[in-house]
Amino acid sequence: MKRREFIRKTGLTAGAALVAPYILPSGRLFAQTGSQIAPHVVMVMFAGGVRQQESVLQRYVEDSQNEPYPGNIMYNMLDGEAPTQKIVYGTGAGGINPIPQILNSSLQSQGTLFSEVTALSRGHYGGLNSLLQGSNAITQGLRQKPVNPTIFEFLRRHGGYSATDAWFIGNGINNSVPLLNYSIDPGYGASYGANFFAPNITFDGVCENFLGDARVYHPENELDPIYQMKYFLDNNFDNYASGLGNLGNTEDEKQQIKEFMTLMYDKTGNGTIAHPPISDSEDLRTVGYTCEVLKHFKPAMTVVNLDNVDACHSNFTEYTASLHRADHAVGHLWDYIQNEIPEMADNTIIIATPECGRNLEPNGILDANDWRSFDHSDENALRVFTMMAGPTIPQNLTIGGEGNPIGFTSDSMLTAAEILGVKNNVLNAGTLAPGTLSLFDRL
Amino acid sequence: MQVSKIISSVAIVLFIALSVSCKKKEEPLFILNNVELYPNSAAKTRVKSDEQWVAILHTNLFQSALSSNELFQIGECIASIGDKELVREIIISNFMNDGGVVMPTDEEMRADLPTFITDTYTRFLVRYPSVSEETWYTNYIETNPYITPELVYFSFALSNEYLYY
Numbered sequence: 001m002k003r004r005e006f007i008r009k010t011g012l013t014a015g016a017a018l019v020a021p022y023i024l025p026s027g028r029l030f031a032q033t034g035s036q037i038a039p040h041v042v043m044v045m046f047a048g049g050v051r052q053q054e055s056v057l058q059r060y061v062e063d064s065q066n067e068p069y070p071g072n073i074m075y076n077m078l079d080g081e082a083p084t085q086k087i088v089y090g091t092g093a094g095g096i097n098p099i100p101q102i103l104n105s106s107l108q109s110q111g112t113l114f115s116e117v118t119a120l121s122r123g124h125y126g127g128l129n130s131l132l133q134g135s136n137a138i139t140q141g142l143r144q145k146p147v148n149p150t151i152f153e154f155l156r157r158h159g160g161y162s163a164t165d166a167w168f169i170g171n172g173i174n175n176s177v178p179l180l181n182y183s184i185d186p187g188y189g190a191s192y193g194a195n196f197f198a199p200n201i202t203f204d205g206v207c208e209n210f211l212g213d214a215r216v217y218h219p220e221n222e223l224d225p226i227y228q229m230k231y232f233l234d235n236n237f238d239n240y241a242s243g244l245g246n247l248g249n250t251e252d253e254k255q256q257i258k259e260f261m262t263l264m265y266d267k268t269g270n271g272t273i274a275h276p277p278i279s280d281s282e283d284l285r286t287v288g289y290t291c292e293v294l295k296h297f298k299p300a301m302t303v304v305n306l307d308n309v310d311a312c313h314s315n316f317t318e319y320t321a322s323l324h325r326a327d328h329a330v331g332h333l334w335d336y337i338q339n340e341i342p343e344m345a346d347n348t349i350i351i352a353t354p355e356c357g358r359n360l361e362p363n364g365i366l367d368a369n370d371w372r373s374f375d376h377s378d379e380n381a382l383r384v385f386t387m388m389a390g391p392t393i394p395q396n397l398t399i400g401g402e403g404n405p406i407g408f409t410s411d412s413m414l415t416a417a418e419i420l421g422v423k424n425n426v427l428n429a430g431t432l433a434p435g436t437l438s439l440f441d442r443l
Numbered sequence: 444m445q446v447s448k449i450i451s452s453v454a455i456v457l458f459i460a461l462s463v464s465c466k467k468k469e470e471p472l473f474i475l476n477n478v479e480l481y482p483n484s485a486a487k488t489r490v491k492s493d494e495q496w497v498a499i500l501h502t503n504l505f506q507s508a509l510s511s512n513e514l515f516q517i518g519e520c521i522a523s524i525g526d527k528e529l530v531r532e533i534i535i536s537n538f539m540n541d542g543g544v545v546m547p548t549d550e551e552m553r554a555d556l557p558t559f560i561t562d563t564y565t566r567f568l569v570r571y572p573s574v575s576e577e578t579w580y581t582n583y584i585e586t587n588p589y590i591t592p593e594l595v596y597f598s599f600a601l602s603n604e605y606l607y608y
Binding site for chain 2: 163168170173178181193194195196197198199201202206207209210211212213214215216217218221222225226227228229230232233234236237244245246247249254257258261
């Protein structure tokens with residue numbers, strides 16, 4: 001018995017001696033296990049349900065409305081000629097003025113297009129989760145945090161990234177979007193989560209009334225005592241305070257975020273947010289604020305969610321306008337990174353993937369142009385694409401095609417993990433959907 | 444003569460016996476002191492919703508309620524920011540900047556620290572401080588000249604216990 005206890009204690013001591021040196025100052029237990037391909041990833045959840053026929057296949061109203069006018073309405077992302085007739089997706093009365101192209105060459109020519117990718121879900125929430133978790137947990141309900149760890153948590157736990165290194169920017173607070181910045185996985189969770197803004201709400205006039213006039217406290221004479229007294233109270237209550245969802249922003253990071261918010265209220269008031277040239281939709285303004293987040297924090301991982309194309313349930317005309325604007329938003333985002341953020345230019349990889357597609361057949365709803373609308377529930381709703389560009393990404397390469405699907409939407413998450421050096425940690429966690437590969441492994 | 448003596452003796456004995464035995468017994472009177480009962484911190488196991496938290500905060504600070512419309516709006520603002528501790532801090536500091544917060548002056552606080560500490564605990568945490576808590580706060584405030592009632596209120600509003608009921 002004594003010998004057994006001796007062996008047990010010796011084992012524990014040896015184990016502790018092995019582990020202790022790896023508790024790094026950043027707070028992570030183990031050093032980053034993989035090398036980075038690039039220091040920054042921007043993932044665009046090109047979401048809302050993008051029909052393959054109007055995006056990659058460039059059929060405009062030819063396929064959907066049986067009118068003989070194909071064309072590319074996403075010319076910042078895709079190569080191809082724009083429609084010449086029946087233009088309703090632009091600006092001005094009736095949307096007759098297409099928005100000018102921002103990028104000199106399309107993202108397709110700057111990078112690699114996986115032109116036929118299989119979505120894991122026909123629904124928005126499952127689709128968004130597949131992009132962030134690399135899986136579509138079937139037990140997961142709406143209004144529920146992700147069940148499996150998100151890319152943010154893998155990065156922060158295993159890669160040692162700070163809270164302000166990981167950002168999730170939502171275009172609203174509906175459809176569980178604010179819940180997606182971390183999971184309920186007991187090994188990960190809030191303390192490894194991403195910072196989140198729904199900037200169209202956070203920085204509007206209403207929230208400015210409640211958040212925009214914060215009293216500034218002296219850091220040493222006032223803030224420090226506040227925190228000391230709070231910590232004293234918390235210490236007397238720590239039995240029940242474990243599930244409060246604090247993201248682990250350091251006090252310096254909190255200060256940075258407060259300064260950023262003050263700046264955003266000023267810039268919103270002055271009309272100087274880095275919005276795209278056209279900013280007449282929530283998606284476009286969301287991307288404008290995303291540019292501001294990128295410029296201010298230079299995060300390692302930024303995910304931005306767009307979803308105005310979901311208007312397609314009842315308004316095909318608005319859907320085409322939103323798709324055109326989502327392309328404009330991505331073009332602006334890439335242009336802004338390359339030209340306005342020197343620290344991120346030429347060392348950022350962008351990945352854009354819709355979370356799901358839309359149906360082949362229309363529903364019964366006609367819009368003002370008598371155009372038919374589309375839901376997302378059939379096999380066609382599993383047809384999407386993935387675009388990526390940036391350093392080390394092969395240029396002007398297209399992989400897969402109609403009738404030759406290659407890859408899954410969950411690949412985008414693992415690809416981001418590989419770019420930022422935590423691919424093996426994600427693989428070892430065993431939470432990925434079957435068949436998921438890094439897109440680098442599909443090149 | 445003999446008979447009268449006997450009669451008077453018996454009368455005296457009877458008088459004494461009756462006067463003792465018939466004495467009215469006093470009923471005991473029980474009186475309860477008024478004591479305000481508060482839960483202790485261990486009884487707080489449920490997390491307030493964002494709307495509950497901000498509604499109670501506003502009432503604690505301003506002694507008045509937020510309108511339902513303001514409550515809805517501020518709930519959306521909280522939902523639009525990921526770091527809930529950060530947004531709570533910002534909301535408190537905005538409220539503090541409003542000017543209508545009902546609180547004692549610094550002089551009033553320091554003139555009677557035990558009362559201030561007890562009042563603050565009951566106001567925000569709905570319980571009395573323990574002896575150790577009262578001692579800690581007393582020492583902390585006495586030894587730190589920068590502490591004001593506002594900073595103390597801020598720390599209570601930001602505490603984890605304040606998130607529970």
